[in-house]
Amino acid sequence: MTASGGSIRVKNRTARWLTEVFQPPVVVSLQLLISPLAEAGFPGSIGYGALAALFVCVVPLVVLLVLVRLGKVTDHHVSDRKQRAPVLLMALASIGVGLLVLSAVDAPSSVVAMVLAVVGGVAVLAAVSPFWKMSGHAAAMSCAAVVSVLMLGPAWAPLLLLVPAVSWSRVVLRAHTLAQVVAGSLFGGVVMAGIWWLLRSWLVG
Numbered sequence: 498m499t500a501s502g503g504s505i506r507v508k509n510r511t512a513r514w515l516t517e518v519f520q521p522p523v524v525v526s527l528q529l530l531i532s533p534l535a536e537a538g539f540p541g542s543i544g545y546g547a548l549a550a551l552f553v554c555v556v557p558l559v560v561l562l563v564l565v566r567l568g569k570v571t572d573h574h575v576s577d578r579k580q581r582a583p584v585l586l587m588a589l590a591s592i593g594v595g596l597l598v599l600s601a602v603d604a605p606s607s608v609v610a611m612v613l614a615v616v617g618g619v620a621v622l623a624a625v626s627p628f629w630k631m632s633g634h635a636a637a638m639s640c641a642a643v644v645s646v647l648m649l650g651p652a653w654a655p656l657l658l659l660v661p662a663v664s665w666s667r668v669v670l671r672a673h674t675l676a677q678v679v680a681g682s683l684f685g686g687v688v689m690a691g692i693w694w695l696l697r698s699w700l701v702g
Contacts, residue, residue, distance in 0.1 A: 509670070512666035513666070516574070516672070519638055519663045520637075521636075521637035522555070522557070524637045524638055525641065526553075526554045526555070527641065529546045529549045529615075530546040530547060531546065532605075532607050533605050535648060542605050548598065548599065549608050549612050551595070552592055552596075553591070553612060556591045557592075560587060560591075564584070574672065576672060578627070579627070581622070581626035582627050585623035586623055589616065589619055589620065592615065606697075606700035609700065610693055614640070614644075614690070614696060615689070618689040621688070630673060631677050631684065632664065632672075632680070632682075634664075634666075634672075634678075635660065635663060635667065635681030635682040636682070636684050637685060638660050638663045639681070639682040639685030639690075640686060641656075642657045642686070643686045647694060664682055
């Protein structure tokens with residue numbers, strides 16, 4: 498094996514690792530788990546974040562994996578752009594049920610605000626997907642990193658370095674173009690995190 502060949506293998510292996518470890522269901526689940534931090538009662542209220550993660554991430558991921566196994570979807574990253582809208586609509590349906598459950602159990606407003614921010618992101622991705630493959634990985638990572646800094650303080654700013662790292666992995670694996678990961682990063686970090694900030698200010702105070 499040549500040195501260049503070995504370098505390419507290491508680069509691809511690193512990109513796959515970043516893509517799998519920081520895939521949207523994982524990142525958003527962690528984001529939802531810490532969402533109760535915005536209000537008093539944490540960590541006792543972390544169960545509400547876990548309940549939100551169940552409907553926002555776990556249920557859609559399980560359904561997606563079943564669809565992949567049945568051959569209805571190419572892979573768990575939904576690489577085929579044409580398959581993205583139906584999958585994202587399925588996720589929105591699960592999130593909708595989750596919001597009803599969270600309302601029924603009187604979940605903290607901070608958790609509801611985070612879920613609604615995710616709803617906004619998923620809805621836009623679903624609308625855009627038939628025409629353009631904006632990176633969900635980059636959007637989720639950017640939103641989570643920005644929200645974490647806003648919620649926990651400047652000491653967590655190094656998390657922002659994960660945004661270009663995850664974006665790089667998607668380009669290396671040829672899952673997205675540079676424009677698609679840049680658009681996803683800006684959308685997650687500005688729009689989705691902005692929705693969360695506004696809702697948090699309105700609902701939580």
